[in-house]
Amino acid sequence: MKLKFDAWQTILILFIAFACQSKSEKQSLKESAGFILQESDLPEYEENIDHKGLLEALGDRHGESMRTGEHIYTNTCITCHGDPEQEGSLPTAFKFWADTFKVGNDPYAIYQTLTRGHGAMPPQVNLTPVEKYDVIHYIRETFVSKENPTQYFDINDDYLAGLPAGTSEGPAPREYKPWAEMDYGNFLINTYELVDADAPPRERSTGPVQPLPDEDFGDANFAYKGIAVRLDPGAGGVAAGNAWMMFDHDLMRVAGAWTGEGFIDWEAILFNEKHNISPRTVGDLHFENETGPGWAHPETGTYEDPRLMARDGRRFGPLPRDWAHFKGLYPFEDRLIISYTVGKTEILETFGLEILGDQPVFTRTLNTTASDDLLKMRVAPVGTTVALTGDGALLEVEDDFLVINVTPNEPGKVKLFMAAPGVTGLDAHARSSAPAESLAAFTKGGPARYPQRLETSILPGQQEGAFQVDILNPPFNSPWKNQLRLSGLDFFKDPNKAVVCATDGDVWLVEGFTENEQSLTWQRIASGLFQPLGIKVIDEEIFVTCRDQIVRLHDFNGDREADFYESFNNDHQVTDHFHEFAMGLQADAEGNLYYAKSARHAREALVPQHGTLLKVSPDGKRTDIIATGFRAANGVCINPDGTFIVTDQEGHWNPMNRINWVEEGGFYGNMFGFNPPADSTDSGMEQPLVWVERERDRSPSELLWVDSEKWGPLNGKLLNFSYGYGKVYLVPFEKIDGQVQGGIVELPLPRFATGVMRGRFNPEDGHLYLCGLSAWGSTQPQLGGLYRIRMTGEPVNLPVGIQAHKDGMLLTFTEKLDESSVQNLANYTVATWDLLRSRKYGSKHYNEKELTITAAELGPDQKSIKLKIPEIEPTWVMEIKYQLESEGGETVEGLIQNTIHQLGGI
Known part of the structure; x- marks a missing residue:
């Protein structure tokens, strides 16, 4: 079946229109305003926004607007901008409580920056006009009026009367969460923290001094290479489920199982763009295993973690290959088969969900090859309700854990049943449940999950x-x-x-x-x-x-x-x-x-x-x-x-x-x-x-x-x-x-x-x-x-060679140049400056200079230019601007930004 999609996203259409403008048209617009997007790039509704009405309504909506604006700022803007107490992740980002507005300090000018982007500030295409004015209102009343009053703009009738006229408030605000709406399939690998519904807030270190101190995550249950598997039936993939199991393929352990609405809280850089955070599970955690090897060492029987210990006391990376090794995943329809080894033993494992009364029962089906190694696996802490069926392993208690001991020299096929503490009747349920199945049949390829x-x-x-x-x-x-x-x-x-x-x-x-x-x-x-x-x-x-x-x-x-x-x-x-x-x-x-x-x-x-x-x-x-x-x-x-x-x-x-x-x-x-x-x-x-x-x-x-x-x-x-x-x-x-x-x-x-x-x-x-x-x-x-x-075959007219000489710069272009334009020194500017490398974020310019060019000579190939610069010396940054003509009369203009470590040539 073929599905054809001709309804492109609005932003794509707008970009295409922008891309088809001539260079000169776009450049003049960009230089005049410095915006990333021009008015022609914006959705049509932006042409009819009632800016006056939206600003006037802020008086009646003050409380609601401040709450919405604070939500937007703390979930989107603070990541880069920070606040007066906490520097953002991009220290060069605009500080509303201290800096001078570049485009304008009135609400409409700030609206233009949010809508069209400016400099390093990207356009906020997911915010509606109402939401933009809400966050503007929050910024003005929280930061500007109190901390930066000289930048606070007083709104009056004359100002409102001069705003662009319109009759619309734009699209109705909606919470935009594409990361939570996507169908990822029935599993998603990520780093997750497993927590129960009443978990305390995360610890997140902050402060102006870098490096930031490490948090104390010694007791946190992170699955750094967590494979979250959806267990309940239904469309929409892992994000739309209600029951999940987590497998950690660093440690070959089941980190836990949980149920609820929402899967995870989506707090992460590639989900909701939050920095310095990993997503947490959402809902009820029915059981969990501590961060450590899921299987004992096949020769010594110990669970002692031998991996690299980091400075903060945690251990990271996979277990040694001779202990355990993750081989990969076999997706088959809505289930997942996990393949790994413990010692020389090959293991296939899959998860399932059953119901006992009104309680979820999580299952693990394991197929093991025959081995003379000492194989035992931690199932869950003592207190978890656990049952076992099948052949090839026994369920026992060891050091406050329920474990299975695999029978030596025999292939195994077992099914584990796990439920929250206090669930009764699990043994009887296990005896009546479908037996452990052979998983090899699911490793040879199944029906296409995405046939379209x-x-x-x-x-x-x-x-x-x-x-x-x-x-x-x-x-x-x-x-x-x-x-x-x-x-x-x-x-x-x-x-x-x-x-x-x-x-x-x-x-x-x-x-x-x-x-x-x-x-x-x-x-x-x-x-x-x-x-x-x-x-x-x-x-x-x-x-x-x-x-x-x-x-x-x-x-x-x-x-x-x-x-x-x-x-x-x-x-x-x-x-x-x-x-x-x-x-x-x-x-x-x-x-x-x-x-x-x-x-x-x-x-x-x-x-x-x-x-x-x-x-x-x-x-x-x-x-x-x-x-x-x-x-x-x-x-x-x-x-x-x-x-x-x-x-x-x-x-x-x-x-x-x-x-x-x-x-x-x-x-x-x-x-x-x-x-x-x-x-x-x-x-x-x-x-x-x-x-x-x-x-x-x-x-x-x-x-x-x-x-x-x-x-x-x-x-x-x-x-x-x-x-x-x-x-x-x-x-x-x-x-x-x-x-x-x-x-x-x-x-x-x-x-x-x-x-x-x-x-x-x-x-x-x-x-x-x-x-x-x-x-x-x-x-x-x-x-x-x-x-x-x-x-296209048209002349490129670009510099493809650059050499720093003791007496200047040698530039080589792709096409022949007009000699008179080359010799005109007014067609060049050369500036240099230094940077300061430190533990601080970035650097301002130091030792800024504009260098004098005493001569510009066209080489015998008519493609190379020697700029004579008596003051030239090694520099962190040099910028050479040029505006020339080709031999055929075409404009050749541009900018080279370069670094000089050493001077060569003559």
Whole structure:
């Protein structure tokens, strides 16, 4: 069956209209106001809003408006902005209680900033006009009037009369929770805290001094690699259920079981965008097991946890492989089969739900192969109501736990029944229940869970110039309400087909790239994964980087949907901290895999993998740390010489964003990393290729080498993608005495509707395909998108070479330049400044200078320019603005932002 969706989301349509504007039109609008979205990009209802009426109504609605505004601020705005007592996660964000408004301090001006976005402030597309004025009212009356009175604007009749006239209040406010409405399938892997209904509030450390202190989570029951499985029947997946079991695949334990309405509280960075928090279970916790190995060591019989102990006393990472090893998941219709080993014993396990009177009974069915190991498993603490049926194990009590002892040298097939303390009649219920079943039949592939093929339209780009952008629409109106925050893509040997992953847990098979110019077909082939942020096709097999593991997907029955989610590598050291994303996925010629893992935000690392570049062996059995000292490393690029490029984001110990040319063993600056070097000075770290100012890009993502003859003079060059601003940059560079240095130049393209995360060149058509998302800290309005950049053959007119000489800068362009325009010194400005690297977040500018250019000479190739700059010296940041003409009379203007570590040349 094919479903065709032509009703695109409003924001997508608006973005397309924006993308089709000419560059000059958009640029003039942007420069005049500084807004991210223009009026033509907004929903139609914004043209008829009764701003006067909404502001006048605040008097009558004061209490309601303040409550709503406070709710919005504390659930959305405070994350970045903070409040007078608690600094936000983005210390450079506007402080309403101290700063001077940039756009205007009146309510309508603030409304424009909320609606259209400005600078690093993204447009708040999910808020209705009423909600925007409610949060404005709260900010004005709570922060501005009391703490920053000179910025408080008094509303009077003349001001109200001058506001745009309208008759509508816009759409009715509704609580927008796409994360809770999505059908993730019947399981979802994440980090969860298991709590009962009367659990005390979370402990969350705050304060202006960084790093923040660690909370005391010694008694908390976190499943860091928690597989939440829905047990009750019904549509809607795990989020729509009423009964669940949690399996922790670090420890091979059932962490607990619960029932209720709501599944979890959705408090997390990729759900409701809350920072510094992990989701908690919601409802009644019927039983739980403490954080520790679920199975005893198969040789010693001990449950003593041997894993790495972090600074806060907790232990992280998987159990040793010779103790227990997670092999993967077999989804089969609405059930899930978990595969793992204990010692040499193969185990298959599934969960179920039965009812005894009005009480839920949770079941575990286990199939074990024959083994001479000593096998015993903790079922639940003494006091939990437990029964056992089947052959191959006995239920006993040991050290305040109910345990099963597996019969040696015999295959086992048992069924455990667990209920809350005090439930009676469980033994009789167990005897009358269906017996333990063989699970092998469910490991060979079952009916497709997502048989639909979703067709979406391709909107061809019509931009003028060297580049055209096609919009490849994801299926925004899918039957599963997917958010489609696309985080990785790669092509098969058949270049018409690609796989795309989404950070919400999905993997999609997409067809139509080279054989159909009008539409794509999307098939959901996997779901429920833990924050996928990278994907790679190797020998036609699909590998996905998740926060908890690298997954290899297997299709056993030819329907293309994944029947086995193999845990190819699960050495990942996962904690509860929101910031430790596992980013990107690349492979070298030997089959080694590489991904980057971010560090904790504003805190010291707990585990060695925090803030690292990681290498996984071709067989998946070994993980090595290649480089350290990263803060928020968004992906990895493998260079032709075997080195790497890893980007990093502005923050503590990062005065600005940085693009790092990475050598094995290097340390890249984040002193909050695990066991950093003693030398915290700048000389104690490897220097970046370039420091990237937030005005250019607030969050660089992954880099990619151009591999396409269709890209003409850019073939073989280096590109950088912008998650923060939805842009693409060219990265010209040079290497002097082993140090790589260079800069970034923005491609002449409109901003994409999402941040740009990953890119791949299609080997057949030679075009660049990009995927992107907006989730944490992006300024872009759309949740997810897929794009294609085509070269038109028109002149590119971009600088592809940059060299810092002792007497100036040498720039090399793609096309020949007009000599008279090159020699006119009024066509250039060169500015430099320094940054200060410290434990503080980011850095202001120091030692700002505008350098004098004494001459500009066109080289014999007519493509290179030598700018003579007597005052030139190494600098953290240089910006070169140029406004030239090509040999053919075309305008050649732009900006290079670069870093100079050493001066070479003559």
